[in-house]
Amino acid sequence: MEKKLIKLSDFYVLFLFMIVISAFLLYFQFIFGILSFLLTFISFILILYYIKNKNSEYEEDVKKHRDSLNNIASEVVYKMPFPIAVLNNKGRVKWYSPKFSQLFAGQDIVGIDINAKISSFDILKVLEKKSGSVAWKTEKFDYIVYYNVVKDEDNGDVNVVIYLLDNLEFSNLKKKYDDETLSSALIYIDNYEDVRSNASEDFRTLLVAEMDKMIINYFSSFGAIVRKYDSGKYIVILNNFILQKVKDDKFSIFDKLKAIKISGNIKPTLSVGVGIGGKNPFERYKESQTALDMALGRGGAQVVFKNGEELEFYGGKNSKGVERNKVKARVISQALEKMIKESSEVFVMGHKNPDMDCFGAGLGVMAICKELKKDCYMVLEDVPVTIKNVYDRIRVGEPSYINMMISPEKAYDICKDTSLVILVDNSRKLSTEAPYLLDVTSKIVVIDHHRMGKDFVENPMLTYLEPYASSACELVTEIIYYMFEKVDVNKLVAEALLAGIVVDTKNFYYQTGVRTFEMASYLKRFGADSIAVKHLFKDNFNTIKLKSNVLSNAISYRNYICIGVFPEELEESMLIAAQSADDLLGVLDIECSFVLTIVSGQIHISGRSLGKISVQLILEKLGGGGHYTSAGARLNCSMEEAIEKLKRAIDEYLMEENIDESNFN
Numbered sequence: 001m002e003k004k005l006i007k008l009s010d011f012y013v014l015f016l017f018m019i020v021i022s023a024f025l026l027y028f029q030f031i032f033g034i035l036s037f038l039l040t041f042i043s044f045i046l047i048l049y050y051i052k053n054k055n056s057e058y059e060e061d062v063k064k065h066r067d068s069l070n071n072i073a074s075e076v077v078y079k080m081p082f083p084i085a086v087l088n089n090k091g092r093v094k095w096y097s098p099k100f101s102q103l104f105a106g107q108d109i110v111g112i113d114i115n116a117k118i119s120s121f122d123i124l125k126v127l128e129k130k131s132g133s134v135a136w137k138t139e140k141f142d143y144i145v146y147y148n149v150v151k152d153e154d155n156g157d158v159n160v161v162i163y164l165l166d167n168l169e170f171s172n173l174k175k176k177y178d179d180e181t182l183s184s185a186l187i188y189i190d191n192y193e194d195v196r197s198n199a200s201e202d203f204r205t206l207l208v209a210e211m212d213k214m215i216i217n218y219f220s221s222f223g224a225i226v227r228k229y230d231s232g233k234y235i236v237i238l239n240n241f242i243l244q245k246v247k248d249d250k251f252s253i254f255d256k257l258k259a260i261k262i263s264g265n266i267k268p269t270l271s272v273g274v275g276i277g278g279k280n281p282f283e284r285y286k287e288s289q290t291a292l293d294m295a296l297g298r299g300g301a302q303v304v305f306k307n308g309e310e311l312e313f314y315g316g317k318n319s320k321g322v323e324r325n326k327v328k329a330r331v332i333s334q335a336l337e338k339m340i341k342e343s344s345e346v347f348v349m350g351h352k353n354p355d356m357d358c359f360g361a362g363l364g365v366m367a368i369c370k371e372l373k374k375d376c377y378m379v380l381e382d383v384p385v386t387i388k389n390v391y392d393r394i395r396v397g398e399p400s401y402i403n404m405m406i407s408p409e410k411a412y413d414i415c416k417d418t419s420l421v422i423l424v425d426n427s428r429k430l431s432t433e434a435p436y437l438l439d440v441t442s443k444i445v446v447i448d449h450h451r452m453g454k455d456f457v458e459n460p461m462l463t464y465l466e467p468y469a470s471s472a473c474e475l476v477t478e479i480i481y482y483m484f485e486k487v488d489v490n491k492l493v494a495e496a497l498l499a500g501i502v503v504d505t506k507n508f509y510y511q512t513g514v515r516t517f518e519m520a521s522y523l524k525r526f527g528a529d530s531i532a533v534k535h536l537f538k539d540n541f542n543t544i545k546l547k548s549n550v551l552s553n554a555i556s557y558r559n560y561i562c563i564g565v566f567p568e569e570l571e572e573s574m575l576i577a578a579q580s581a582d583d584l585l586g587v588l589d590i591e592c593s594f595v596l597t598i599v600s601g602q603i604h605i606s607g608r609s610l611g612k613i614s615v616q617l618i619l620e621k622l623g624g625g626g627h628y629t630s631a632g633a634r635l636n637c638s639m640e641e642a643i644e645k646l647k648r649a650i651d652e653y654l655m656e657e658n659i660d661e662s663n664f665n
Helices: 008-028 030-078 098-102 123-129 168-180 192-198 201-220 240-248 253-258 281-297 326-342 356-371 388-397 399-403 408-414 435-439 472-483 491-505 514-524 530-536 541-553 573-584 615-620 639-656
Strands: 084-087 093-096 131-137 142-151 158-166 182-189 225-230 233-239 270-275 302-307 310-315 346-349 376-379 420-424 444-448 462-465 555-557 561-566 592-599 602-609 630-635
Touching (some): 008 030, 084 098, 123 131, 123 142, 182 240, 192 201, 201 225, 233 240, 270 281, 281 302, 326 462, 326 472, 356 376, 356 388, 356 420, 376 408, 388 491, 444 472, 472 514, 491 514, 491 530, 541 573, 561 573, 561 639, 573 602, 592 639, 602 639, 615 630, 615 639
Parallel strands (some): 270 302, 444 462
Antiparallel strands (some): 084 093, 131 142, 142 158, 302 310, 555 561, 592 602
């Protein structure tokens, strides 16, 4: 029978019985009652003595047992097969096991600061959380460091016990699993028909066979399975280990295809979509399809990796676009005409703080709807300085258009599931004037010339996205051109469309193709006056002075990049930043420029390039986007932090693209 503490309460019933008997005797026999009470008292004293002795023996046994257990526990802890240490509340080692010492070459490490040895270990966070774990991974070790905060009841000291479990085997197993996980890639030769038709007729078959052979051999050399399923289209099955080797090779197949001599002047380019997310091969295949669509939507000649909601882009650094297909423009215009006619009403909207291209394209869509006799509303929150001149001209000369411009709130009240929403110069839901409008109806059309971004509008019914077009106004003008055999576009609307083309091409300097001039010429037929367009871009004297301050205080970075700052938040801040960035490109030896300003409490960056550097890829690293030669981004930080982030993004881009900076000096 196990020993236990004896309590006086265990004898309460006995004493109660004795007291009752004594009282009974005292009542009938006084002498015997006194003797009985005396006997009860003596029994009480003896029992107290007995309890004290027995409990002393019990406590002595417990002490011996505790000491024995402490010795055993100390021995067990000391000889634990994994490292253990005790730290004080400053993170310094108070005690450690031999296994822990082995991590530091057997040195005496009492008093060392564990924060300096394990970078992921923060004593302040540990004391706050009380218990948890952190990872400690070096070239030699891979441990999970578990910790518990323990308070010493004797002296009140706070200690931290840490014990390390070796995670190397699990990490190796996980890496092996990750490496062997299958992914799929879809490959598409962007300009297959152009390359084929451009080659000499005698070499066309040979050229196609050479491209097939080169693509199949390239991926097969890494151990992947490649199958061609259509002209210029391939599917690749590979695991992540092979995919990493292809990444390390920097997809040299892109350059190898361009080196094919018999391809003539037009060199083949590839778009690749890789699906690395999903729970099974089918889901990964669907992701690769989405990734390929994203690559094509961003202009082609690049690789897009899709892992769930995460997207990673490789390539897309070529500023020279492929020849756009006129057939596509005709098909888009016919499909859009049908959708407009079948809708109850049309809402057109661009991006927040619309510029001339955005506003002009919106007016063009309104002109289309007017010709088709369909009600159309432009969703416009306010009139920023960038479009004030053209807005005032329309307000005076063609007020019927202004009457159809409504606020986002009113648009939401009118819009229904039979309405058609057309986005111009923007394909990002959160950048629109009224994002919630896209949740009311599923009938959505996108007309944009920016590369497809991560937050592209979900499931539009029609997408006309041409990254190599000069502007959204050019695309809308093309739609008008192919939609109507005879049409009379209002002169002021034609000038707004021409102004949008002019502003985005910087007076036909950048991102300008044959079709850009064709559409400009087409707009001239409706009376678009170049002088009148020039007047739309006139600035007041104060704006000129503010731009001059930006230019005079701009700094040179890496000798061929200009960075300017306009630190004031004014109504025309974005306009000043954009125009100043354009003007800085006129500086000798400058290849690209960035101007930072303050808009709505955030730092807005306008980037411009002459073509050798992609400001779009640079500003994408900061959450922005745009064109190869013209892009923007918003940062929620101080101006100084924004400049440092911009410089880091520039450095990362130059390193990733292996750009030879000697060409700029």
